[in-house]
Amino acid sequence: MRVKICGITQSDQAVAIASLGATALGFICVPTSPRYVTTAQIQAAVAQLPKNVDRIGVFANADISEISDTVINSGLTGVQLHGDESPEFCDQLRQVLPQVEIIKALRIRSVEHLDQTTNYAQYVDTLLLDAYHPQQLGGTGQTLDWQMLQQFSPGCPWFLAGGLTPDNIVTALSQVKPDGIDLSSGVELKPGDKDLTKVAKLFEKLGR
Numbered sequence: 001m002r003v004k005i006c007g008i009t010q011s012d013q014a015v016a017i018a019s020l021g022a023t024a025l026g027f028i029c030v031p032t033s034p035r036y037v038t039t040a041q042i043q044a045a046v047a048q049l050p051k052n053v054d055r056i057g058v059f060a061n062a063d064i065s066e067i068s069d070t071v072i073n074s075g076l077t078g079v080q081l082h083g084d085e086s087p088e089f090c091d092q093l094r095q096v097l098p099q100v101e102i103i104k105a106l107r108i109r110s111v112e113h114l115d116q117t118t119n120y121a122q123y124v125d126t127l128l129l130d131a132y133h134p135q136q137l138g139g140t141g142q143t144l145d146w147q148m149l150q151q152f153s154p155g156c157p158w159f160l161a162g163g164l165t166p167d168n169i170v171t172a173l174s175q176v177k178p179d180g181i182d183l184s185s186g187v188e189l190k191p192g193d194k195d196l197t198k199v200a201k202l203f204e205k206l207g208r
C-alpha cells in the first residue's frame with residue numbers, strides 16, 4: 001500500500017520521512033495554505049530524495065500553465081488536484097503532462113457525492129477521497145465516514161485521506177481497503193512542521 005505524507009515544507013523532514021518508509025511526499029502549491037511552498041523549496045527537497053519516492057504537488061483551481069511550469073521546474077512526479085477541476089480539465093492536463101501522475105482529490109460530503117468519482121476514473125491515474133469542509137480546501141483533520149466507503153471501488157487506484165492519524169489508521173483500514181493512504185495534519189506539530197515521532201508511530205502501526 002502507498003503511504004503519502006503531505007504538507008512537507010522542510011527538506012530535512014522530507015528526507016527523514018522518506019527514510020521512515022513514505023512512498024510519496026506531498027508539497028502544497030496552494031498560496032492560501034499555511035503549508036504553501038515555493039518552487040524553489042520543492043526543488044531543494046526533491047533534490048535530496050531517493051528516486052523511488054513519488055513527489056506530488058497539490059494544486060487547487062490553478063491553470064494548466066502554472067501547474068506545468070511548477071512540475072517542470074521543481075521535479076514533481078505527480079499532481080494532486082484538490083479544487084473544483086472538471087474531468088475535462090484533468091484530460092487536458094494529461095495531454096500536457098503525459099508522464100506525470102494525475103491524482104484528482106474529491107471532497108466528499110455524503111454517500112451521493114461518491115457517484116462523481118465515476119466521471120473522473122477514465123481521465124486520471126488515481127483518485128483521492130478527502131473530507132468536505134465548508135471553509136477549507138484541505139489539511140482540515142476531518143475524517144470521512146469510513147463505513148460508507150466499505151464497498152468503494154472506483155475503477156482506478158485510490159487514496160484514503162482526511163483526518164488520518166497514527167491512532168486511527170488501524171481502525172480506518174479495518175473498514176476500508178484503499179490502494180494508498182494520505183496523512184497531513186495527523187502527523188504534525190503545527191501546520192507545515194511534521195512530527196517525526198508521529199510519522200514513526202504511523203509506520204509502526206502499519207507494521208512496516
Ligand SMILES: O=C(O)c1ccccc1N[C@@H]1O[C@H](COP(=O)(O)O)[C@@H](O)[C@H]1O
Nearest residue numbers: 006033138139140141161162163184185
Ligand atoms: O494541507 C493543506 O493545507 C491543503 C491545502 C489545500 C488543499 C489541500 C491541502 N491538504 C490536503 O488535505 C488532505 C487531508 O489532510 P488532513 O490529513 O485531513 O490534514 C491531504 O490530502 C492533503 O494533501
